[in-house]
Amino acid sequence: MNEQSDIAAMNYTKKYAFIGAFLSTLFMGLGQLYHRQYVKGVLYFLLEVYVLVFWTNPFMYAMWGFITLGETPQKRLRGKIVEQGDHSIFLMIEGIIFLLLFIIFLFVYYSNIRDAYKTGRLREKGKVVSTFKKTLHNVWENGYAYLLLTPSIIFTIFLTVLPLLFGILLAFTNYSGPYHLPPKSLVDWVGFKTFIDLFHLKTWSKTFYGVLTWNAIWAVVATVSTYFMGLIYAVIINHKKIKLKRFWRSIYILPWAMPAFISLLAFRNIFNGEFGPLNQYLQAVGLEGIPWLSDPFWARFALIVVNLWLGFPYWMALMSGVLTGIDKEMYEAADVDGASASQKFWKLTVPMVLFATAPLLIMSFAHNFNNFNVVYFLTQGKPVNVEYSYAGSTDILISWIYKMTLEQNQFNMAAAVSILVFVIVAPISIWNFSRTKAFKEEDMIQ
Amino acid sequence: MEQKYTKQVLLLVIVTIILGLIFLIPFYFIIINSLKSFAEILLNTAAWPKEFQWHNYVEAWKRLKYPRVFLNSLIITVFSNLAIVLFSSMAAYRLVRTPNRVSKIIFFLFISAMVIPFQSIMIPLVQVTSQIGLINSIPGIIIMYLGFGAGFSVFLYHGFIKSIPREIEEAAIVDGCSSFCVFWHIVFPLLKPITVTIIILNSLWIWNDFLLPLLVLQDQNLRTIPLATFFFFGQYTKQWDLALAALILGIIPLLIFFFFLQRHIIKGITAGSIK
Numbered sequence: 001m002n003e004q005s006d007i008a009a010m011n012y013t014k015k016y017a018f019i020g021a022f023l024s025t026l027f028m029g030l031g032q033l034y035h036r037q038y039v040k041g042v043l044y045f046l047l048e049v050y051v052l053v054f055w056t057n058p059f060m061y062a063m064w065g066f067i068t069l070g071e072t073p074q075k076r077l078r079g080k081i082v083e084q085g086d087h088s089i090f091l092m093i094e095g096i097i098f099l100l101l102f103i104i105f106l107f108v109y110y111s112n113i114r115d116a117y118k119t120g121r122l123r124e125k126g127k128v129v130s131t132f133k134k135t136l137h138n139v140w141e142n143g144y145a146y147l148l149l150t151p152s153i154i155f156t157i158f159l160t161v162l163p164l165l166f167g168i169l170l171a172f173t174n175y176s177g178p179y180h181l182p183p184k185s186l187v188d189w190v191g192f193k194t195f196i197d198l199f200h201l202k203t204w205s206k207t208f209y210g211v212l213t214w215n216a217i218w219a220v221v222a223t224v225s226t227y228f229m230g231l232i233y234a235v236i237i238n239h240k241k242i243k244l245k246r247f248w249r250s251i252y253i254l255p256w257a258m259p260a261f262i263s264l265l266a267f268r269n270i271f272n273g274e275f276g277p278l279n280q281y282l283q284a285v286g287l288e289g290i291p292w293l294s295d296p297f298w299a300r301f302a303l304i305v306v307n308l309w310l311g312f313p314y315w316m317a318l319m320s321g322v323l324t325g326i327d328k329e330m331y332e333a334a335d336v337d338g339a340s341a342s343q344k345f346w347k348l349t350v351p352m353v354l355f356a357t358a359p360l361l362i363m364s365f366a367h368n369f370n371n372f373n374v375v376y377f378l379t380q381g382k383p384v385n386v387e388y389s390y391a392g393s394t395d396i397l398i399s400w401i402y403k404m405t406l407e408q409n410q411f412n413m414a415a416a417v418s419i420l421v422f423v424i425v426a427p428i429s430i431w432n433f434s435r436t437k438a439f440k441e442e443d444m445i446q
Numbered sequence: 447m448e449q450k451y452t453k454q455v456l457l458l459v460i461v462t463i464i465l466g467l468i469f470l471i472p473f474y475f476i477i478i479n480s481l482k483s484f485a486e487i488l489l490n491t492a493a494w495p496k497e498f499q500w501h502n503y504v505e506a507w508k509r510l511k512y513p514r515v516f517l518n519s520l521i522i523t524v525f526s527n528l529a530i531v532l533f534s535s536m537a538a539y540r541l542v543r544t545p546n547r548v549s550k551i552i553f554f555l556f557i558s559a560m561v562i563p564f565q566s567i568m569i570p571l572v573q574v575t576s577q578i579g580l581i582n583s584i585p586g587i588i589i590m591y592l593g594f595g596a597g598f599s600v601f602l603y604h605g606f607i608k609s610i611p612r613e614i615e616e617a618a619i620v621d622g623c624s625s626f627c628v629f630w631h632i633v634f635p636l637l638k639p640i641t642v643t644i645i646i647l648n649s650l651w652i653w654n655d656f657l658l659p660l661l662v663l664q665d666q667n668l669r670t671i672p673l674a675t676f677f678f679f680g681q682y683t684k685q686w687d688l689a690l691a692a693l694i695l696g697i698i699p700l701l702i703f704f705f706f707l708q709r710h711i712i713k714g715i716t717a718g719s720i721k
Contacts, residue, residue: 093577159575
């Protein structure tokens with residue numbers, strides 16, 4: 001008897017949640033009105049009316065612009081602009097912004113449906129539906145937390161997510177000089193054509209594979225060389241017989257005290273083939289000057305040497321920390337066992353340091369892979385390579401991208417290469433973050 | 447036995463000194479040549495200057511418009527830091543203390559913003575920001591630094607706040623402290639060590655940053671020290687005496703900052719090495 005009435009009640013009341021959700025899906029706020037939450041219902045209702053009345057046309061226009069990227073090209077008569085025409089890139093950015101706003105609106109719509117459903121469930125259970133005042137109080141209690149977050153979120157979205165989306169989409173257009181540069185001419189969607197060109201068109205593919213190969217070699221050599229140089233210096237200044245440890249450490253971290261590009265400009269002068277000090281010396285000793293920055297091999301060599309100078313102090317500082325942290329008793333135990341100095345170094349010191357710093361080694365690889373500063377300020381990618389399009393012999397992918405965008409107007413190709421760089425580097429960064437404290441609850445071993 | 451040991455140590459000391467000297471050579475070249483006349487540089491780059499040409503510095507100071515660019519750099523660095531610390535500490539605090547799905551998504555958003563290499567969004571960024579009017583203005587670039595810096599700072603704060611026990615805050619709430627009061631009077635003071643690290647890391651980055659100002663601050667009067675130095679260097683690339691003096695003027699403020707806060711900086715950089 002009791003069970004039956006329960007089931008009957010369930011069957012009957014189930015409709016509250018369902019009808020509420022259904023009404024709210026039809027039009028925002030209807031479900032809330034049905035639940036007799038008048039103020040909330042009217043507010044939701046007015047919100048949708050407002051959006052429909054004032055934003056439908058702009059939205060449709062933005063979507064038109066996003067899909068077509070403009071239809072009227074700029075018209076000129078004797079060099080004067082007669083008709084402004086559509087600006088494809090602005091239309092595209094506007095389209096993305098509207099799409100982002102639309103997603104936010106959909107989220108609000110969804111929460112309206114969910115709210116109607118939840119209130120319905122409350123009524124089914126025979127509980128009192130909260131009044132508007134109480135709702136407002138609830139929103140304040142739980143929501144103000146997110147209010148604090150909004151500035152950071154908005155700026156992050158507008159400065160990274162939006163440009164990122166825009167950048168990705170650019171790869172699927174023909175936005176490039178000289179024929180597709182707004183406002184003079186229109187840009188169109190071309191699908192995967194840019195990627196196909198990159199891999200199959202000889203001028204592009206040759207550059208891409210050439211630059212990628214050097215980029216990979218560069219990243220490996222730059223990382224390994226700074227790492228071992230850092231280790232050597234750290235071991236030497238941490239040797240118990242060396243005095244003035246703090247003095248040496250402060251000297252070696254001097255490169256941190258200045259902008260990298262300033263040191264790099266100074267190095268550009270030192271390596272200068274005609275009147276740089278380095279060649280002056282070589283000639284004074286009677287040797288021939290080396291074309292440091294104008295020969296592909298020597299330019300690459302110079303890059304690695306300079307990067308070594310800039311990069312090893314970081315490892316040195318890091319490893320000094322690790323070395324002072326190694327338990328002295330281990331060395332004492334090794335002494336008792338009669339281990340030689342080199343045995344202690346290779347069997348104790350190196351494995352300990354490697355163990356503590358290996359994860360950072362991978363991070364440093366990712367950093368060097370995209371080490372724009374060193375390449376751009378020291379060699380600017382030069383010497384010119386006639387077989388490459390818009391790249392020189394020492395260019396890495398990221399400096400090639402920079403040249404294509406800032407100097408050559410090859411925006412679509414630059415965007416396509418950016419996506420590939422991202423695909424290479426992002427997994428490393430994601431892996432790196434996933435093993436940090438913020439994700440794991442337990443503390444890391446320092 | 448005893449003698450062999452001292453020999454080894456002597457060798458080690460010599461190696462240390464030689465390595466140190468090799469390392470310091472570039473500094474020697476910059477400083478020495480910035481004090482020579484141009485003719486003397488061409489004659490011999492390595493020799494000690496016959497006479498110190500201090501007027502190189504006076505000239506570079508004037509042509510760089512040093513006070514102007516120094517002030518620009520200072521304003522940008524200070525206000526960006528204030529904004530980053532203010533917003534990211536609050537953001538991280540709320541994310542840690544309200545652990546739910548939305549918080550996780552937001553945190554993930556911040557982290558993914560850090561993963562993107564700046565060069566790959568640089569061009570779209572300029573196009574987007576010029577459309578919303580953030581270009582060529584100091585407040586505009588400060589907002590951009592907030593957008594780029596917030597992710598990393600939230601990340602560092604997030605890790606730190608996790609280690610703060612909740613009981614302290616609960617006790618304060620019992621004593622009648624509001625949510626804002628809990629944050630500013632209880633939590634924020636506890637965050638001091640990580641705040642120092644964050645300020646140092648961000649200051650080094652913003653003060654030394656070159657690319658973003660290059661793209662965003664086209665007006666000559668808005669240039670920062672690195673930007674002014676770079677343009678000056680490009681303009682006087684054949685006039686080493688002035689160019690090198692300008693480089694040194696560009697380094698000095700940071701060098702001073704560096705020597706005062708050296709220990710914090712080393713700690714900060716090793717802590718921030720995950721970036």
